[in-house]
Amino acid sequence: MIPKAKGGEDRLIDWLAARIGDGARIGDDAAVLPPGAFAVTVDHQIEGVHFPPGLDPAVVARRLLAVNLSDLAASGAVPRYAFLALAAPAGFDHRRFFTSLLAACRKFGVELAGGDLAKNPDRLSASLTLMGTKAGRRWIERRGARPGHAIWLGGTIGESAAGRRVIERGGVNDGPASVRAAAKRAMRRHLEPRPQLDLGRWLSDQKAGAGLDVSDGLARDLHRLCRASGVGAEIAIESLPLPTRFRDLCAAIAADPLSLALGGGEDYVLLFTLPEGVEPPGAWRIGTITRERKVTMIREGERSPLPDVGWDHL
Amino acid sequence: MIPKAKGGEDRLIDWLAARIGDGARIGDDAAVLPPGAFAVTVDHQIEGVHFPPGLDPAVVARRLLAVNLSDLAASGAVPRYAFLALAAPAGFDHRRFFTSLLAACRKFGVELAGGDLAKNPDRLSASLTLMGTKAGRRWIERRGARPGHAIWLGGTIGESAAGRRVIERGGVNDGPASVRAAAKRAMRRHLEPRPQLDLGRWLSDQKAGAGLDVSDGLARDLHRLCRASGVGAEIAIESLPLPTRFRDLCAAIAADPLSLALGGGEDYVLLFTLPEGVEPPGAWRIGTITRERKVTMIREGERSPLPDVGWDHL
Numbered sequence: 001m002i003p004k005a006k007g008g009e010d011r012l013i014d015w016l017a018a019r020i021g022d023g024a025r026i027g028d029d030a031a032v033l034p035p036g037a038f039a040v041t042v043d044h045q046i047e048g049v050h051f052p053p054g055l056d057p058a059v060v061a062r063r064l065l066a067v068n069l070s071d072l073a074a075s076g077a078v079p080r081y082a083f084l085a086l087a088a089p090a091g092f093d094h095r096r097f098f099t100s101l102l103a104a105c106r107k108f109g110v111e112l113a114g115g116d117l118a119k120n121p122d123r124l125s126a127s128l129t130l131m132g133t134k135a136g137r138r139w140i141e142r143r144g145a146r147p148g149h150a151i152w153l154g155g156t157i158g159e160s161a162a163g164r165r166v167i168e169r170g171g172v173n174d175g176p177a178s179v180r181a182a183a184k185r186a187m188r189r190h191l192e193p194r195p196q197l198d199l200g201r202w203l204s205d206q207k208a209g210a211g212l213d214v215s216d217g218l219a220r221d222l223h224r225l226c227r228a229s230g231v232g233a234e235i236a237i238e239s240l241p242l243p244t245r246f247r248d249l250c251a252a253i254a255a256d257p258l259s260l261a262l263g264g265g266e267d268y269v270l271l272f273t274l275p276e277g278v279e280p281p282g283a284w285r286i287g288t289i290t291r292e293r294k295v296t297m298i299r300e301g302e303r304s305p306l307p308d309v310g311w312d313h314l
Numbered sequence: 315m316i317p318k319a320k321g322g323e324d325r326l327i328d329w330l331a332a333r334i335g336d337g338a339r340i341g342d343d344a345a346v347l348p349p350g351a352f353a354v355t356v357d358h359q360i361e362g363v364h365f366p367p368g369l370d371p372a373v374v375a376r377r378l379l380a381v382n383l384s385d386l387a388a389s390g391a392v393p394r395y396a397f398l399a400l401a402a403p404a405g406f407d408h409r410r411f412f413t414s415l416l417a418a419c420r421k422f423g424v425e426l427a428g429g430d431l432a433k434n435p436d437r438l439s440a441s442l443t444l445m446g447t448k449a450g451r452r453w454i455e456r457r458g459a460r461p462g463h464a465i466w467l468g469g470t471i472g473e474s475a476a477g478r479r480v481i482e483r484g485g486v487n488d489g490p491a492s493v494r495a496a497a498k499r500a501m502r503r504h505l506e507p508r509p510q511l512d513l514g515r516w517l518s519d520q521k522a523g524a525g526l527d528v529s530d531g532l533a534r535d536l537h538r539l540c541r542a543s544g545v546g547a548e549i550a551i552e553s554l555p556l557p558t559r560f561r562d563l564c565a566a567i568a569a570d571p572l573s574l575a576l577g578g579g580e581d582y583v584l585l586f587t588l589p590e591g592v593e594p595p596g597a598w599r600i601g602t603i604t605r606e607r608k609v610t611m612i613r614e615g616e617r618s619p620l621p622d623v624g625w626d627h628l
Binding site for chain 2: 010027028029030031032033034035036037038039040041042043044046048049050070071072074075077081083084085087113114115116118119120121122123125127129130131132139141142212213220224228
C-alpha cells in the first residue's frame, strides 16, 4: 500500500475536497473552469493591517470573502469561483478558517476552486481571487458616469472606520446604551461587511451609469470615478447617509464624523451614477455629475473642493 | 481642476497602466476578460519562507511569475492573465518590482490584468493568480496515469534545493572551480526557475498521460500523481537525472544528494506519464506506472517503498 505518511497539507486538501464534494477542483496544479466571460478581482486581508491581531479565523474568512464579493458586486457580476492564497503562522486553526470560508462560499454560490498554502511566521495573510460571470445585461465600470447623472450611495458610510477605532480602543464601555449599541454595530460592520450583490445585479440591468465600491473612502473613490469618466461631481454633505447615532458614537470615540464618512474607508457600499429619473432600490442620492472636471462639496450652502483624501494602501 | 493629491497607490497604478499600454485592465474593481475556458492557478512567494530575505525585488518578481507559470505548464495551458496581491514593508521598491514583473509577463505573453496592494510591516509577501487557455488538444491532469505508462521527468532534480542550501550558508567559496561553478548554477536555478511551457504544450497535444510539476519534491509529487490516478509506480534511482557535478556540490555543502533529489522540492520540472513508445523531447525516463498501488524505488537491484517525503507547506 501507499504509505499513509502524507504531509499536513495533503491531509488538509483531502479534508477540503471531501467538504467541497463531487467535482472538487482543488488539488491539481491548476483548476480548469468551464468557458465563460469572467470578471476577476483579488484582495488581501493581512493581520494587523486589514483586521485586528488575533481575530477569530472564522471571522477573517468571512471578511476576506465579503470584501472580494463587494468588488464583484460593483462590477455587476455573479460570483462563481474563488482561489485562495493563505499564509499562516504555526498553530493557526486551518480547519476553523476553512469551515467558515466554505459555509460563506456556499451562501453566495461560490466554489473554492484552488489555492496555495504557506507558512508566514509573523502574521496571517490571505489573498483571494474571485471570478464572476455577468449578472445582468452589462458589466458596471467606473468610466460610465456622464454629466447630469445622479450620484447614489448604496448604504451608510463612516461606520466601518468608526468600528475600527472602537476596536482599537477596546470598545465603548460607558455612556448611554444607545451609543454602546451603535459601537457594537460599528464593530460588526467593520469586521463583517455585507457585499451589495443584489444592488450590483440591479445596476447591471440598467442601460447607463458608472459604479464602484467604496473601499478607500467616499472622497477618494468619487475622485477615481470622476477621473475614469472624465467628469466632475457635486455632492451635498447634508445628504450623506450616516448610520443611526453616528454623531454620538463619534463624540464618544473622539472622532470627526465627516472625516470618517469621507475618508475612513472600508464602507463596502456601492457608489454609482444613473441617468436622472432612474430610481434605484434602497439607495441615497448624494449629488450630481458635472461636465466641469472638479469634485465639489456643498456644506451649509458653501461650495469647496472635496479633497482627494482616504485610505492609501502604500 | 481635480486636485493632484492622489495617493501613492493611485500614482503607482497610473504608472503601471501607462506601461501596460492601451486597454490596460488594471484599476477597476474587477477586470473583465474575454470569454474562454481557463486553467487557473495561484501561488505565494513570501520573504524568508520561499526566498531569502533581502532578495532583489526584480528577482522576486520573476520568481513569482515563474513558479506560477510552471503550474500552467503542468496543466497544458498557455498563460494569458495575471492578478497580483502584493504586500510590502515601507521602503519597498515597487517600481523595480513591477518593471521586472511586466518585462517577464511580456516575455511569456501574460497580461497583468489586476491586483491589490497592501502594507505588510514584517516581510514582503506576494501571491499571483494566473489564468491560461488550452495549449494543445487537451488539459493535462494528475489522474491520467495508467498501468504500463512510462514515467518521465522534464529536467534535473535536486539542484534547486542544493541552491537554497548554498544561499543559506553564504555560497561555496573554496574548493575546485567546477564545484564553485555548480554552486552558482544551483543558486540561479533556485532563484530563477524556468517553467517548462514548451514541454507542457507538447504534452497537451498527446492523446494520453498524466502530469504535474515537481514543486514539493519528486517523492511527494509522484505519490500525489499515483493517488490521483489510482495506480502505483516503480522508479529506478540510477536513472534519476541529476545536474552536472551534483554529487561534488552536495559533498561540499554536506548534503545527501538522494535526499535533495527525492525530497528537496522546488525543482519546477514536469513529471509526467506517456504510453510506452511515445518519446517526449528532452526528458528522462525514470520508471513505469504499475497496477499495484505501491510506489517503489529500485536502487542497486534492491526494491523498497519510496517514502512520501518532501516539502510540506504546513
